[in-house]
Amino acid sequence: xxxxxxxxxxxxxxxxxxxxxxxxxxxxxxxxxxxxxxxxxxxxxxxxxxxxxxxxxxxxxxxxxxxxxxxxxxxxxxxxxxxxxxxxxxxxxxxxxxxxxxxxxxxxxxxxxxxxxxxxxxxxxxxxxxxxxxxxxxxxxxxxxxxxxxxxxxxxxxxxxxxxxxxxxxxxxxxxxxxxxxxxxxxxxxxxxxxxxxxxxxxxxxxxxxxxxxxxxxxxxxxxxxxxxxxxxxxxxxxxxxxxxxxxxxxxxxxxxxxxxxxxxxxxxxxxxxxxxxxxxxxxxxxxxxxxxxxxxxxxxxxxxxxxxxxxxxxxxxxxxxxxxx
Amino acid sequence: xxxxxxxxxxxxxxxxxxxxxxxxxxxxxxxxxxxxxxxxxxxxxxxxxxxxxxxxxxxxxxxxxxxxxxxxxxxxxxxxxxxxxxxxxxxxxxxxxxxxxxxxxxxxxxxxxxxxxxxxxxxxxxxxxxxxxxxxxxxxxxxxxxxxxxxxxxxxxxxxxxxxxxxxxxxxxxxxxxxxxxxxxxxxxxxxxxxxxxxxxxxxxxxxxxxxxxxxxxxxxxxxxxxxxxxxxxxxxxxxxxxxxxxxxxxxxxxxxxxxxxxxxxxxxxxxxxxxxxxxxxxxxxxxxxxxxxxxxxxxxxxxxxxxxxxxxxxxxxxxxxxxxx
Numbered sequence: 001x002x003x004x005x006x007x008x009x010x011x012x013x014x015x016x017x018x019x020x021x022x023x024x025x026x027x028x029x030x031x032x033x034x035x036x037x038x039x040x041x042x043x044x045x046x047x048x049x050x051x052x053x054x055x056x057x058x059x060x061x062x063x064x065x066x067x068x069x070x071x072x073x074x075x076x077x078x079x080x081x082x083x084x085x086x087x088x089x090x091x092x093x094x095x096x097x098x099x100x101x102x103x104x105x106x107x108x109x110x111x112x113x114x115x116x117x118x119x120x121x122x123x124x125x126x127x128x129x130x131x132x133x134x135x136x137x138x139x140x141x142x143x144x145x146x147x148x149x150x151x152x153x154x155x156x157x158x159x160x161x162x163x164x165x166x167x168x169x170x171x172x173x174x175x176x177x178x179x180x181x182x183x184x185x186x187x188x189x190x191x192x193x194x195x196x197x198x199x200x201x202x203x204x205x206x207x208x209x210x211x212x213x214x215x216x217x218x219x220x221x222x223x224x225x226x227x228x229x230x231x232x233x234x235x236x237x238x239x240x241x242x243x244x245x246x247x248x249x250x251x252x253x254x255x256x257x258x259x260x261x262x263x264x265x266x267x268x269x270x271x272x273x274x275x276x277x278x279x280x281x282x283x284x285x286x287x288x289x290x291x292x293x294x295x296x297x298x299x300x301x302x303x304x305x306x307x308x309x310x311x312x313x314x315x316x317x318x319x320x321x322x323x324x325x326x
Numbered sequence: 327x328x329x330x331x332x333x334x335x336x337x338x339x340x341x342x343x344x345x346x347x348x349x350x351x352x353x354x355x356x357x358x359x360x361x362x363x364x365x366x367x368x369x370x371x372x373x374x375x376x377x378x379x380x381x382x383x384x385x386x387x388x389x390x391x392x393x394x395x396x397x398x399x400x401x402x403x404x405x406x407x408x409x410x411x412x413x414x415x416x417x418x419x420x421x422x423x424x425x426x427x428x429x430x431x432x433x434x435x436x437x438x439x440x441x442x443x444x445x446x447x448x449x450x451x452x453x454x455x456x457x458x459x460x461x462x463x464x465x466x467x468x469x470x471x472x473x474x475x476x477x478x479x480x481x482x483x484x485x486x487x488x489x490x491x492x493x494x495x496x497x498x499x500x501x502x503x504x505x506x507x508x509x510x511x512x513x514x515x516x517x518x519x520x521x522x523x524x525x526x527x528x529x530x531x532x533x534x535x536x537x538x539x540x541x542x543x544x545x546x547x548x549x550x551x552x553x554x555x556x557x558x559x560x561x562x563x564x565x566x567x568x569x570x571x572x573x574x575x576x577x578x579x580x581x582x583x584x585x586x587x588x589x590x591x592x593x594x595x596x597x598x599x600x601x602x603x604x605x606x607x608x609x610x611x612x613x614x615x616x617x618x619x620x621x622x623x624x625x626x627x628x629x630x631x632x633x634x635x636x637x638x639x640x641x642x643x644x645x646x647x648x649x650x651x652x
Contacts, residue, residue, distance in 0.1 A: 022345070024370065028436065043601040044350065103652045110354065271641070275369040275634035277601035308601035312649025315597070316642050323638025326429045 002148045002243065004194040007155035007187065010057040014156055017087070018053050019045050021157075023164045023302065026273040028325075029290065036300045037289050038170075040161055041276050043308030047111070049282070050157055050184055050306050051080030051144075057153025058142045059084040068092065070139040072126050074100040075234050076307050077144040078108045078115075086112035093133055095126050101311060145183030146241035154184040158191025158201070161302055165196055170300045172198040174253060176285035178306035179203030179212050180235035182244030188304075189251035199302070202253040204285040206232035206260060212240045212248065213255025221245055231260040231314065234307060235281035256288035256295060263287050267315070268322035270305060279310035280318075328474045328569065330520040333481035333513065336383040340482055343413065344379050345371050347483075349490045349628065352599040354651075355616065362626045363615050364496075366487055367602050369634030373437070375608070376483055376510055376632050377406030377470075383479025384468045385410040394418065396465040398452050400426040401560050402633050403470040404434045412438035419459055421452050427637060471509030472567035480510040484517025484527070487628055491522055496626050498524040500579060502611035504632035505529030505538050506561035508570030514630075515577035525628070528579040530611040532558035532586060538566045538574065539581025547571050557586040557640065560633060561607035582614035582621060589613050593641070594648035596631060605636035606644075 023038040030036050042050035055077065059069060068091035071081045078094045085092035094108050098117040109115050116133065118124040134141060143150065161175060175192060177185040182203065189201040203212045208230055214222040223239045230236070240248065258266075263280045266287035270278045278286070285303040289296065349364040356362050368376035381403065385395060394417035397407045404420045411418035418439040422431055423446045435441050442459065444450040460467060469476065487501060501518060503511040508529065515527040529538045534556055540548040549565045556562070566574065584592075589606045592613035596604045604612070611629040615622065 019348070019350075024345075028433075031436075041601075048601055106652055107354075110357075268638075271603055272638075275367075275374055275603035277597055277603065312594075312598075312645040315649070316645055319638040319642055323641070326432055 002151040002155070002187070002190060002247070004190055006148060006152040007159060007191050010149065010152040011156040011159055013060040014053060014056055014153065017056055018156065020160060021045060024274050028273045029269060032290050033293050033301065035293070035298065038300060038302045039274060039286065040157065040302065040304045042157065043276055043278055043282060043305050047076070047079040047083050048307055048309045049076040049080065050154055051076040052083060053156055054150035054153035054183060055080035055084040055142065058147060058149040059088050059090055061149045062090065062140060066090065066140045067138040069142050070095070070130055070134050071142045072130060073144060075104050076309055078104065078113070079111055081142055082108050082111035082113035093139060095130050103311060104309070145181030146243045148243065151183050151187045151244065153187070155187030155191045157184065157304065158188035159195060161188065162192055162195035162199065165199060165302065173298050173300040173302055174296050175199050175201045176204050176256065176288050176301060176303040177201055178235055178282055178285045178304055179205050179255070181237040182212060182240045182248055184304065184306060185252065186244040186247035189247055193251055200253045201251060203248065203255045204288045205255060205257055206230055206263060206281070206284055207257055209236045210255060210257045211238070213257055215240050215245060216249060216252060216255055219249070232263060232281035232284060234279055234309065235284070256292050258284050258287040258291060262291050264318040265322040266290055267318040271319065272323065272325045276305060277308040277310065277315070278305045279307050280314065282307040328477040328481070328513070328516060328573070330516055332474060332478040333485060333517050336475065336478040337482040337485055339386040340379060340382055340479065343382055344482065346486060347371060350600050354599045355595060358616050359619050359627065361619070361624065364626060364628045365600060365612065366483065366628065366630045368483065369602055369604055369608060369631050373402070373405040373409050374633055374635045375402040375406065376480055377402040378409060379482055380476035380479035380509060381406035381410035381468065384473060384475040385414050385416055387475045388416065388466060392416065392466045393464040395468050396421070396456055396460050397468045398456060399470060401430050402635055404430065404439070405437055407468055408434050408437035408439035419465060421456050429637060430635070471507030472569045474569065477509050477513045477570065479513070481513030481517045483510065483630065484514035485521060487514065488518055488521035488525065491525060491628065499624050499626040499628055500622050501525050501527045502530050502582065502614050502627060502629040503527055504561055504608055504611045504630055505531055505581070507563040508538060508566045508574055510630065510632060511578065512570040512573035515573055519577055526579045527577060529574065529581045530614045531581060531583055532556055532589060532607070532610055533583055535562045536581060536583045537564070539583055541566050541571060542575060542578060542581055545575070558589060558607035558610060560605055560635070561610070582618050584610050584613040584617060588617050590644040591648040592616055593644040597645065598649065598651045602631060603634040603636065603641070604631045605633050606640065608633040
């Protein structure tokens with residue numbers, strides 16, 4: 001199971017490979033939120049999202065006899081695993097839906113992975129396809145979040161937050177985390193428990209896909225009514241993970257929920273005030289800090305921008321609606 | 327006059343105030359350029375451009391008896407000086423054209439400066455207005471580039487580049503710098519001369535405003551035919567500075583010139599591949615690395631993104647033209 005020792009070991013393996021992202025701020029964002037907002041820009045991470053950390057952690061922990069890795073993903077996990085595998089000279093097979101954005105398929109291929117497409121509409125089972133490939137080629141499956149070494153890799157984000165917060169004298173604050181299956185949230189929560197017990201991780205989700213917030217509230221895993229939809233698809237999963245949920249239940253504060261429009265608004269503010277590119281799902285924690293200030297306590301709040309892999313059309317939509325900052 | 331000791335002293339004053347920006351990269355950019363591109367993202371600097379470094383250096387070097395500072399600027403220098411002055415509890419008066427973008431006027435005001443507007447169209451002289459304010463209130467003028475302490479502040483960018491290049495084992499490379507009056511270029515050149523003599527600064531400019539490239543080529547200061555125009559206005563000046571030019575003449579390699587369209591293309595690639603927001607003038611060095619590869623030597627090239635203060639309309643124009651990365 002994931003624990004702080006596993007996170008520290010992952011940090012040692014990631015050193016010199018994952019980018020050490022800073023905490024950024026803007027007086028203009030502070031003014032909106034009524035407190036200081038500190039932004040951890042994982043959009044600047046290799047492959048444009050925190051997923052590289054988990055991918056690298058998992059690949060670097062492989063048994064030397066492993067013949068290659070396998071992942072299911074339509075986006076950020078695919079690119080993170082692809083790059084990490086290439087850097088370890090380990091073959092990677094990524095199973096992606098044929099209707100995934102063509103840029104994400106092209107990027108994953110360009111990062112050195114073999115991309116195998118399946119037809120969601122025709123009812124092809126990616127699990128059957130994956131199982132056949134896995135046994136045939138002796139591949140190791142890297143799950144996107146319910147995987148101890150992936151959680152450990154994402155948890156290195158929390159070690160850095162704890163270190164930077166201490167250097168700035170921030171002893172107590174909420175740490176808002178963009179949450180899908182809970183890999184990043186649970187990893188950060190474990191790191192903060194060990195290194196910054198006054199900081200508390202809180203999952204942030206889009207409306208309609210607030211399975212983690214409801215699960216924490218109910219004390220048991222709840223599912224989303226719909227499997228996907230909305231603008232924040234990159235972070236939507238059917239329900240919290242079996243490994244991640246107990247960690248979040250033990251350590252996290254209540255979840256925060258924002259609308260798609262608020263996520264777009266936060267994207268435009270990250271663009272204008274921080275000069276950062278966020279994807280809609282990557283902006284939900286910033287949106288919560290800006291627009292759910294009444295549900296947050298303290299003079300400081302720390303937020304993750306989990307990724308920036310967004311297409312031009314969606315980015316322009318955010319700027320058209322919210323890009324006028326005057 | 328500016329020298330390496332003045333730059334090191336500025337670096338000591340800026341420590342803990344200016345952001346220590348990293349060097350970022352993307353395999354997708356490397357592929358276009360045919361060599362490794364390392365990007366110094368000064369768009370992530372406070373106020374969204376490197377100008378904060380020079381502003382902070384100058385304000386922090388003020389005589390204690392100074393009653394306040396004065397600057398002429400329609401953009402980035404204004405915001406850099408305004409924030410630096412506010413942090414030193416020194417009053418700042420910024421003289422801006424009444425037709426400057428309303429966001430830049432609003433930002434400068436919000437950062438604590440007194441903004442005095444003048445009417446360019448009616449032929450009001452900003453120099454007369456400034457001189458009257460300066461004597462009346464005993465203010466110290468902070469010039470945007472031809473000012474030793476400003477050059478020293480911008481030069482701290484070069485110290486960081488030298489340090490990071492050494493850590494990565496890069497002993498020889500061109501360092502492409504977005505160049506207007508030459509404050510950043512000359513400051514970086516001085517820092518590299520001292521700390522990384524195998525790295526060579528080269529000014530990058532937009533077509534039609536290549537005064538520095540032509541001045542270096544001619545061996546004497548040349549003026550631009552037009553005072554302003556084009557998309558890269560933020561970095562356009564009539565000619566290189568009297569202090570900056572001799573430094574550039576002694577230390578810099580030949581200038582590089584790109585079109586406005588190439589700057590927009592580089593903006594879109596910085597957006598998609600680095601998740602960074604660049605303004606057109608801030609993207610000319612990246613454009614030169616990408617689209618003037620035949621004029622550059624070596625396996626590595628280092629480029630500055632000097633700023634990210636761009637309005638939504640211009641950013642959307644870049645994405646509409648070049649945002650489809652498939």
